[in-house]
Structure formats: C-alpha cells, structure tokens
Amino acid sequence: MDDDLPTDFQVIVVGTGMVESIVAAACSRIGKNVLHLDSSDHYGGLWASYNFDGLQKFIKEVSEDPKRQEQVYNLSEKWYIEKDVSEEAEENKTDADPAKKIWSQTKFAAEYRKFNIDMTPKLLFSRGPLVELLISSNIARYAEFRCVTRVLTWLDDRLMPVPCSRADVFATDSVSILEKRQLMKMLTAIVGNTEEEMEQEFKDWNDKPFKDYLTHKGLTPNLIHYVLFAIAGGTDKMNCRDGVKESKKFLMSLGRYGNTPFLWPMYGSGELPQCFCRLCAVFGGVYCLNRPIDKVEHKVVDEGKSIVVIESKSKTLNCDHLVIGINECPKEMISPEPTESTDISKAVFVTNASIMPSEKEPLTLLRFPSLDGTDHAVTVLEVGPATGSCPKGLFVVYLITSKVTDAENDLMPYAQRIFDMNADQSETTEKPKCLWSVFYNVRDTSAPVASLVDNVHVCSGPDSGLDFDRAVEQAEQIFKKICPGEEFLPRAPDPEEIVFEDDAAPGPDFERTLEDEEEQKPEE
Amino acid sequence: MAKTYDYLFKLLLIGDSGVGKTSILFRFSEDAFNISFISTIGIDFKIRTIDLDGKKVKLQIWDTAGQERFRTITTAYYRGSMGIMLVYDVTNEKSFENIKNWIRNIEENASADVEKMILGNKCDLDSKRQVSKERGEQLAVEYQIKFVETSAKDSLNVEYAFYTLARDIKAKMEKKQEASNPPGARGGTHQLKSNDQQRKPPSWLSRCSIL
Ligand SMILES: Cc1cc2nc3c(=O)[nH]c(=O)nc-3n(C[C@H](O)[C@H](O)[C@H](O)COP(=O)(O)OP(=O)(O)OC[C@H]3O[C@@H](n4cnc5c(N)ncnc54)[C@H](O)[C@@H]3O)c2cc1C
Ligand SMILES: Nc1nc2c(ncn2[C@@H]2O[C@H](COP(=O)(O)OP(=O)(O)O)[C@@H](O)[C@H]2O)c(=O)[nH]1
Ligand SMILES: [Mg+2]
Numbered sequence: 110m111d112d113d114l115p116t117d118f119q120v121i122v123v124g125t126g127m128v129e130s131i132v133a134a135a136c137s138r139i140g141k142n143v144l145h146l147d148s149s150d151h152y153g154g155l156w157a158s159y160n161f162d163g164l165q166k167f168i169k170e171v172s173e174d175p176k177r178q179e180q181v182y183n184l185s186e187k188w189y190i191e192k193d194v195s196e197e198a199e200e201n202k203t204d205a206d207p208a209k210k211i212w213s214q215t216k217f218a219a220e221y222r223k224f225n226i227d228m229t230p231k232l233l234f235s236r237g238p239l240v241e242l243l244i245s246s247n248i249a250r251y252a253e254f255r256c257v258t259r260v261l262t263w264l265d266d267r268l269m270p271v272p273c274s275r276a277d278v279f280a281t282d283s284v285s286i287l288e289k290r291q292l293m294k295m296l297t298a299i300v301g302n303t304e305e306e307m308e309q310e311f312k313d314w315n316d317k318p319f320k321d322y323l324t325h326k327g328l329t330p331n332l333i334h335y336v337l338f339a340i341a342g343g344t345d346k347m348n349c350r351d352g353v354k355e356s357k358k359f360l361m362s363l364g365r366y367g368n369t370p371f372l373w374p375m376y377g378s379g380e381l382p383q384c385f386c387r388l389c390a391v392f393g394g395v396y397c398l399n400r401p402i403d404k405v406e407h408k409v410v411d412e413g414k415s416i417v418v419i420e421s422k423s424k425t426l427n428c429d430h431l432v433i434g435i436n437e438c439p440k441e442m443i444s445p446e447p448t449e450s451t452d453i454s455k456a457v458f459v460t461n462a463s464i465m466p467s468e469k470e471p472l473t474l475l476r477f478p479s480l481d482g483t484d485h486a487v488t489v490l491e492v493g494p495a496t497g498s499c500p501k502g503l504f505v506v507y508l509i510t511s512k513v514t515d516a517e518n519d520l521m522p523y524a525q526r527i528f529d530m531n532a533d534q535s536e537t538t539e540k541p542k543c544l545w546s547v548f549y550n551v552r553d554t555s556a557p558v559a560s561l562v563d564n565v566h567v568c569s570g571p572d573s574g575l576d577f578d579r580a581v582e583q584a585e586q587i588f589k590k591i592c593p594g595e596e597f598l599p600r601a602p603d604p605e606e607i608v609f610e611d612d613a614a615p616g617p618d619f620e621r622t623l624e625d626e627e628e629q630k631p632e633e
Numbered sequence: 634m635a636k637t638y639d640y641l642f643k644l645l646l647i648g649d650s651g652v653g654k655t656s657i658l659f660r661f662s663e664d665a666f667n668i669s670f671i672s673t674i675g676i677d678f679k680i681r682t683i684d685l686d687g688k689k690v691k692l693q694i695w696d697t698a699g700q701e702r703f704r705t706i707t708t709a710y711y712r713g714s715m716g717i718m719l720v721y722d723v724t725n726e727k728s729f730e731n732i733k734n735w736i737r738n739i740e741e742n743a744s745a746d747v748e749k750m751i752l753g754n755k756c757d758l759d760s761k762r763q764v765s766k767e768r769g770e771q772l773a774v775e776y777q778i779k780f781v782e783t784s785a786k787d788s789l790n791v792e793y794a795f796y797t798l799a800r801d802i803k804a805k806m807e808k809k810q811e812a813s814n815p816p817g818a819r820g821g822t823h824q825l826k827s828n829d830q831q832r833k834p835p836s837w838l839s840r841c842s843i844l
Contacts, residue, residue, distance in 0.1 A: 114703070152707055222741070240825060249825035251709060256823065366823055375822055376712060383707040390698035391677045396705040495821065497712075604677050 114397065117427050118144040120591065121419060123402055124434025126154040127229075127577060128568035130382035131584035131598075132432050132591075133389040134248070139595045143394040144426065145386065148401035152386060154434060155180065155551065155571050156229045158379025161221035167228075168547065180436055180570075183515045184549040188214055189542070190534065210502060211534050212461065212544050223500040225377040226457055229571040230490050230507045232257060232474065233372040234358060235365040239577045240372065243384075246598035251384035253375040255496050256367025261465065261475040262339040263526065264331070268465050268475070271339040273369050284331060292332050295323075296340075299353055300360045311349060319352025320345055338478045338486065342575060346484050373472055373490075376497040381577070388601060405431065405439050407562045415564055430591045432566045435554045442565055448556035453573045454516040456508040456524065456548045461534065462541035463491060463504055464527045470495045474575075477523055485510050487523045488575060504541065509573060516548040557583060566590060638682055638691035642802050643713050644795075645695050645743075647735050648720035649728040650702040653754040656785035657720065658696055661795050666786050683799060690799055704738075711742040715806075716749070716798045721769075723753045723782065724761040729768070736776060748805065749778045750798045756782040756789065 122133040125147045137143040151157055159167055171177045171184050194213040210216070217224075233239050233254070243249040260271040272278045278289055302310065314322045319341060323333045337343050341355040362370030374380050390396055404420035417431040435443075463471050475489035487510040492498040498505045506528075508520045524530065528543040554570030566587045572579050585597050646654040655676055659665055662679035678695040695714070700706050719735055721728040732751060739747065753769040756762075766782055773780030779797060783790040 152705075222745075244825050244827050253713075253822040253824055255821060372823065376709075380709050380712075383709040386707060387698060387700070387709065390700045393699075395702070396700050397703040398705045601677075604679055 114424065115144075115395070116425060118142050118395075119428065120144070120430045120432060121146065121417070121426060121428040122432040123147070123419075123437045124154050124568065125152045125382055125386060125398075126156045126434050126568060126570065127382050127385075127580040128584045128587070129154075129432060129434050130385035130389070131242075131581065132566070132568065132587050133394060134246075134385040134392075135584065135588040135598050136432075136591060137389040137392040137394040138246075138598055138601065139592060140392075141592065143389055144428070145389060145394055145396050146400040146402070146421065147398045148437060150399045152383045152398070153228075153379045154436065156379060156382055158225045158227045158377035161217055161224040161226070164224070164226050164547075171549070180552050180554070182550050182552075183517070184547065185517060186545075186547045188545055189530065190214060190544050212503070217459075217545065220500040223494075224505070225379070225498050226505060227377045227379055227507065229378055230492075230509075231378045231571075231577055232490070232575055233374070234576055234578075235362040235367075235370050235372055237358070237362060237576055237578055238581045239381075242581055242598060245600060246388070247601040247603065248384050248388050248598070250603075251387050252380060254366075254372040255375060255472055257369045257371035257373055257474050258367065258469070258472045259467075259474075260339055260369050260371075261473055262334065263475070263477050264334055268527070270465075271335050274363055277368070284329075288329055288332055291326075291328055292335070295326060295328065295332075295336065296356070296360055299356050307353070311353060314349040316348050316350065318345065319343060319347045319349045322349045322352070334478070339476050342476055342486070342488075344479060344484045344486050345482075369474070371474060373492060373496055378577075391601070402433075402437060405433070405442060405565070407442075407565070415562075417562070417564060430564045430566065432568060432587060432591070434568050435558060435570055438560070438565075438567050442560050442562060443567060444559040444561055446559065448558060450553040450556055452512040452553050453551045454510050454512045454519040454548075455551060456516060456520045456546060458506040458508070458524065458528060458543050459499065459545040460504045460506060460528060460541040460543055461502065463493070464489075464506070464541060472496060475527075477526075480522055480526075483513070485513060485519070487520065489523070489527070503544070511573060512550055516550045520548060555579065637689065639688040640690045640803060640806070641693060642690060642715050642799060643693050643695065644716040644718065644798065645710065645714045646697060646718045646720060647701065647706070647739065648718075648752075649722070649725070649731050649735075650697075650699065652720045652722040652725065652728045653785045654701075654718075654720050655696055657718070657752070657754060657783065657791055657794075658694055660785040660788055660791045662694065664788070666788070681795075683796065685796070685800055685803055688803070690803065692795065692799060694795075706738065706742075708742050711739070711744075714743055714747055716802050717743065717747055718750055718752055718794065718798065719778070720752045720754050721764070722755050723764045723766075723769075724755055724758050726763040729753075729764045729772075732772060746805070748798060748801045749776075750794060750801075751776075751778050751780045752794055753780070753782040754785060757784040757787045 119142045120136045122129050122143060122145045133143055133145045168184060168186055171181045190212050192214045194211050260273055261268050262271050269283065272281045278292060320333060320337055323336055336356065340359050341347060341352045343352055343355065359370050366372060400421050402419055402421050406418045407415065408418050409415050417428050419426045470493045473491040477487040477489055479485050487508055490507045491504055493504050494501045508523060510519055513519050527540060529538045529540040530543050534542055555572030557569055558567050560567045569583055588597055646658060648654055656666060658676060658679055662681045676696040678693055680691060680693050682689055682691045697706060717739055719732055721732050751773050753764060769780050769782065781790045781794050783794055785791060
C-alpha cells in the first residue's frame with residue numbers, strides 16, 4: 110500500500126490536531142494538493158477522544174515512553190471499584206433498573222466502546238468563530254451537537270445554578286427582585302451599548318479589576334459572583350476589559366440553540382478535527398496515519414525556489430509548504446524565543462450520577478472559583494450517555510485548571526467537594542460516587558511559535574481555554590500565509606448541488622417518452 | 634417544511650480502494666458509470682429516495698472520500714450509520730481477504746447492530762476473476778451477512794443490493810419500535826444550519842419592560 114503514495118505535494122500537514130486539520134481542509138478546499146500524516150494510528154493527537162480501550166493504551170504509552178512524557182506527565186490512574194462484582198452484591202441489586210447497576214472494572218472493559226473520553230474537552234460558543242466556520246464552510250454536516258443544559262457555580266459551599274437567560278433570571282428565587290433589576294441593567298449595558306457608549310463607560314476601568322467595577326455598580330456579592338465567575342469565567346484578578354469582553358461573548362451566544370450559550374460535540378471534541386479531515390479528503394487530500402517523520406529538511410532547488418523535504422519510513426516526500434504540529438516539529442526548526450506558558454492540570458472522572466441530579470439528563474458546565482483565593486479557577490464539564498461519552502448510568506466529568514504543583518494536588522480538593530471518593534457503590538450518598546479517575550499534566554504548547562524557515566508553519570497544541578477560538582484563529586493565520594488572497598474555507602457544495610455531466614453515456618433523448626421513464630424505474 | 638420521506642437511513646460503503654465503491658454509489662444514485670472526474674472531485678455522499686412497501690425511504694449513502702486508501706477511515710465516518718456495504722473486487726484476491734479486516738474495523742467503530750451486506754463487484758470481468766462466487770458466499774455464511782455479486786459497469790444487482798439492505802434495516806427498525814414504543818429516536822441533537830435563527834437577537838437584547 111505504501112508504494113502508491115505519491116511523493117510530491119503542494120502542502121504536507123503533519124499531525125491531525127485541531128489547528129493542523131483546519132489548515133489541511135482549508136488548503137485542500139481551494140485546490141491545493143495536500144498530504145496529511147500522523148505518527149500515531151488515530152486522528153487528533155492531543156485533541157483526540159478515546160474509547161476506554163484506547164485510553165488504556167494512551168495511559169500505557171505515556172507511562173512507558175519518555176518522549177510522550179515531554180507532553181503528558183504526572184499521570185496517575187485510579188480505580189475505586191472492584192475488579193469483579195461479587196455474586197452477593199449482584200443479587201442484592203436484582204430489582205434495580207439497569208441504570209443503577211453495580212459497576213466493576215470488568216464491566217467497564219466490556220462496555221469500552223461506549224466511552225468517548227476527551228483529552229481536550231472543549232465547548233463551542235453558539236455564536237463563536239468555530240460554529241460560524243462550521244456553518245459557512247458546510248462542514249457542520251459532518252457533526253452533531255448537544256446544548257449544554259446548565260451553567261453551575263460553587264457558592265456558599267454548594268453547587269448553584271447560574272441564571273443564564275432572561276427567563277432564568279425571572280424564574281430564579283435565589284436573587285431578589287431588586288437584584289434581578291440590577292443584573293438585567295448590567296448585562297444589557299454590556300451587550301447593548303455602542304462602541305462609543307462602551308468607551309465612555311469603561312474608559313477609567315479597563316485595567317482595573319472587573320470585580321471592582323461590578324462592586325462600584327452596586328451589585329450584591331451574589332450577583333458579582335455570578336457575573337465574575339460564571340458568566341465572565343474570571344477570577345478576582347480579571348481586569349475589566351477582559352471581563353466585559355468575556356461576558357459579552359457569553360451573552361451574545363445566548364438564545365441560538367438552547368438555554369445556555371454552549372454546544373458540546375456529540376462523541377466528544379475529538380470528532381471535530383476529523384470533520385475537517387473529511388472535508389480535506391473529499392477535496393482530494395491524501396490521508397496516511399501511523400507515519401512518523403524521521404527527518405525534515407529545507408532545500409533550495411532551481412531558480413531559488415524553496416521546498417521542504419521529509420523522510421518518513423524510508424520514503425522521501427517533497428512539498429512547497431510544511432504545516433506541522435509543535436510536538437512533531439524538530440526543535441532546530443523552531444525559533445528559540447522563549448514563550449510564556451503555564452502547564453495545564455487535568456483530571457477525568459467516571460461517576461455513577463450527576464453532580465446535581467435533574468429530571469432530564471443534564472450537560473453541565475461548572476465554573477469553580479478558586480478555593481484557596483489564588484488566581485486559578487477550575488473548569489468542570491460533566492457529560493452523560495446522551496452525548497455518546499459513556500454507557501448508560503454513568504457520567505464523565507472533566508476538571509481543568511492551570512498547573513500550580515501537580516494535577517492531583519491542584520484538582521483533588523475540588524473533586525472532593527463534588528464527588529464521594531470512597532463510598533461503597535451500594536450505599537446511598539448525596540454526592541455521586543467516583544468509580545475511576547485519571548490525573549495528568551499537559552505541557553502548555555498553545556503559544557504561537559515562529560519557525561526559522563519561511564515555508565514551515567508550526568501549529569500550537571491545545572490551550573486551556575474553554576473554546577476552540579484560538580485554534581480557529583491560528584489556523585486561519587497559517588492558511589493566509591500559505592495561500593495569500595484566497596478565501597478561507599468557502600462553502601462546500603451540498604452533494605445535490607453537484608451536477609454530473611457524463612461524457613461517456615449520452616443523456617436522455619429529447620424525445621424520450623413517459624413510458625421509457627416508467628421502464629427505468631427500479632423493479633421492486 | 635413538510636417531510637418528504639418516512640425513513641432516513643445513513644448507509645456507508647467500505648472496502649479496499651479501487652474495488653468500485655464510488656462507481657457503485659454512482660450507478661445507484663445517478664444511474665451512470667465511468668464519470669471521468671470521480672477521482673478529481675471527491676464524492677461526499679449521495680441521496681436517493683426509494684419506495685419500500687409503500688414507505689418513502691431516503692437513503693443517504695456516504696463514500697469514504699478516499700480515506701480507506703491507507704486504512705485511515707475516521708471514527709466519525711461510522712457515527713450514526715445504519716447499514717454498511719462491504720465491497721471487494723472479484724478480480725482482486727487481496728481485496729477479498731481484507732473484507733475480514735474491514736469487518737473488524739466496523740465492529741470496533743460502528744454501532745453493534747448495524748446491518749451489513751457483502752458485495753463482490755466487477756463480476757462483469759469474468760476473464761480476470763480471482764475470487765469465485767462460492768468463496769464469496771462462503772464468507773457471507775461465515776459472518777451471517779447477505780451477499781451478492783455486482784457490476785457497477787453493467788448495472789447488475791446494484792439496485793437489488795441497496796433495496797435489500799434498506800429493507801433489512803427497515804424491518805429491524807420496525808421490530809424495535811414495536812418492542813419499545815415510543816420509537817427510541819435519540820433526539821435533542823443539533824445539526825448546525827446557516828438559517829438557524831441567525832437574525833434573532835440574543836435574548837438579552839430584547840427589551841425587558843416588565844422590570
Ligand atoms: C481495515 C484493515 C485493518 C487491517 N489491520 C491489520 C492488522 O492489524 N494487522 C495486519 O497485519 N494487517 C492488517 N491489515 C492488512 C494489511 O493492510 C495488509 O494487507 C497485510 O498486513 C498484508 O501486508 P502486505 O505487506 O502483504 O501488503 P500491503 O498491505 O501492501 O502493505 C505493505 C506495504 O507497505 C510498505 N511498508 C510496510 N511497512 C513499511 C515500512 N516500515 N517502511 C517502508 N515501507 C513499508 C511496503 O512497501 C509493503 O509493500 C488490515 C487491513 C485492513 C483493510
Ligand atoms: N469492469 C468494471 N470496472 C469497475 C466496476 N466498478 C468499478 N470499476 C472500475 O474500477 C476502478 C475503481 O473504481 P472506484 O469506484 O473509483 O473504486 P473505489 O476506490 O472503491 O471508490 C475504476 O476504474 C472503475 O471504472 C465494475 O463493476 N466493472
Ligand atoms: Mg472511491
């Protein structure tokens with residue numbers, strides 16, 4: 110199969126992460142001849158989703174391969190349930206519905222395919238750049254989404270729903286009428302004002318803490334909490350400019366698809382790079398996984414034209430432009446300029462119930478303000494079986510923050526607030542029981558880096574942000590460098606719009622009769 | 634807009650490259666063969682609505698977009714598929730042997746109850762045949778999957794194959810619906826479309842005169 114791989118391409122893309130995949134699709138879409146490679150046997154790199162089996166392989170790889178540990182480290186996996194369920198426990202539960210079964214490690218393994226666990230779980234703002242891009246490019250037809258059903262926060266030592274829509278604000282009894290009025294006024298000001306009005310309103314505040322601004326406006330502590338932590342996703346230190354920008358982004362995305370501003374991709378974030386890859390392939394891009402790169406060289410050929418030459422599995426491949434994920438790129442090609450970065454602490458939990466039970470299966474964003482007064486809020490995403498993330502009866506919960514010491518130390522205090530970490534499954538407890546967890550740190554490779562060669566373009570790794578906006582922005586920048594003046598992912602036609610004119614077979618005769626048409630119909 | 638069909642089935646074509654998947658899709662959807670730009674513009678999917686026992690069944694049939702060439706089908710390709718045509722080329726032994734690998738790939742990625750059918754394509758090329766019809770039948774028995782030899786070129790059994798697969802999916806679906814009323818459609822997911830309330834202002838902007 111190897112032998113029919115062509116050797117010359119206009120663009121070679123190495124790595125199938127989000128940025129790489131968008132660039133590949135964009136180049137292929139406007140007619141560039143694209144080869145897209147990945148060193149591993151699956152799509153997505155650090156943006157991938159894994160079933161439980163794939164995740165076990167990933168964990169094994171990280172613990173055994175020092176090269177992987179440059180990206181992912183401090184990884185620790187833990188089971189809180191038995192290998193097998195004893196007959197006794199099973200029998201005591203016979204009356205229960207299947208959703209309430211007693212889980213064991215063996216049962217997880219048996220249902221491994223039903224898990225889709227994300228390495229980089231992210232949400233889409235309903236009016237954010239990725240949603241707009243998916244729609245305008247027609248790539249949206251490859252994906253399905255679910256609305257996040259609620260936004261929660263941690264207030265006065267318990268979970269509290271954050272009123273998102275206007276209707277929510279009216280309905281909630283956790284804020285007074287007076288507060289409702291204050292809140293509406295505040296939020297309307299952020300969304301509705303013109304540039305000039307905004308300029309006027311915030312000119313003295315921009316670099317001051319957003320919290321001070323909210324206090325100055327006379328908001329009560331509860332309202333400040335909602336706006337600062339849940340709506341702006343900020344911390345005590347967030348400045349006013351960012352606070353207003355983030356709040357606006359949140360508010361502008363309301364009312365398009367659901368009750369919150371957010372969408373979650375069915376089967377996980379790892380589907381999204383694949384959707385872009387499909388578009389690339391539909392427009393002729395060639396795909397090859399399991400294809401590590403051994404060497405990258407920059408060459409000047411005749412008439413000063415510069416090309417990039419890659420060695421992979423003893424095959425030499427040439428291209429005009431190389432687009433390469435930062436983790437695959439040879440260090441000597443990257444500009445040594447230091448970039449500012451804080452590594453990321455992550456954890457994934459599988460639990461047997463939602464952190465806050467509700468009538469319909471919830472899909473939750475919880476913004477956890479820092480518990481120790483530092484500048485590190487924790488983002489929590491809880492997804493259930495309806496998203497294709499796990500078998501019935503379970504939930505997958507992601508915790509993400511910036512690294513201070515290590516993932517476990519950084520995140521365990523938060524996990525303990527919302528889960529029962531030790532309980533026996535058969536006991537009834539208030540909080541969901543944690544059945545399995547993994548903690549790990551990821552090196553932050555999200556800062557854009559310059560390459561030392563003009564036609565080598567380095568793609569950043571995943572950032573710790575809530576959405577994909579930075580990835581989309583970077584992909585567009587790289588595309589514009591490769592294809593100046595070209596449109597970024599113009600709308601791909603629907604299959605019905607493509608009219609085929611067959612040269613070989615003549616079309617229907619002008620005088621063809623109705624009887625002929627009848628005969629052409631399938632004999633069924 | 635009124636729905637113009639009773640059922641919508643997502644079908645896939647799988648098999649080694651060159652076995653004739655795209656040609657089969659073309660034969661079925663356009664009743665044409667040998668379109669010179671099959672290889673230049675990738676085929677995403679094609680739609681054809683058929684009539685099955687008085688019901689309108691819309692078939693949305695997805696092509697691999699060439700991603701099978703180096704065994705790089707995306708997991709996303711399999712999502713939500715209800716039927717899969719496994720295609721080999723009767724003039725290519727290897728493509729026949731690989732059917733087993735493709736079945737494993739399907740088992741790993743597609744829904745467990747997806748309907749399957751094996752097609753031995755290019756049966757018009759009898760002089761170059763490497764895989765006998767009996768071996769095809771045997772394989773099908775082994776996996777308990779329906780089988781037929783086809784020719785996209787001569788338009789042989791292509792219609793039959795899709796009608797058969799569609800009928801099997803419909804039967805399975807109706808049986809399931811009987812078992813679990815109301816129909817267990819997943820529901821609640823969004824496909825993003827350009828006209829989705831694009832112009833509706835965010836709800837915060839609507840005036841709040843009551844307050
Ligand atoms: C969906 C699917 C899954 C499959 N999974 C497996 C599997 O898990 N295990 C398995 O053994 N087979 C698997 N196969 C079959 C596999 O693709 C081959 O057909 C089979 O391994 C026989 O290989 P081959 O060498 O005869 O020929 P080919 O399939 O043509 O592949 C081998 C070719 O690749 C080139 N090549 C291979 N390795 C290198 C290298 N390191 N450097 C340079 N060139 C190289 C060689 O030129 C050689 O001609 C799968 C097939 C399919 C369709
Ligand atoms: N003789 C013959 N050739 C066929 C048939 N189906 C496809 N082909 C040819 O086989 C080649 C590969 O077909 P294609 O549809 O591109 O295969 P795909 O890679 O599986 O999509 C093309 O040259 C087709 O013309 C068939 O039924 N009979
Ligand atoms: Mg094809």
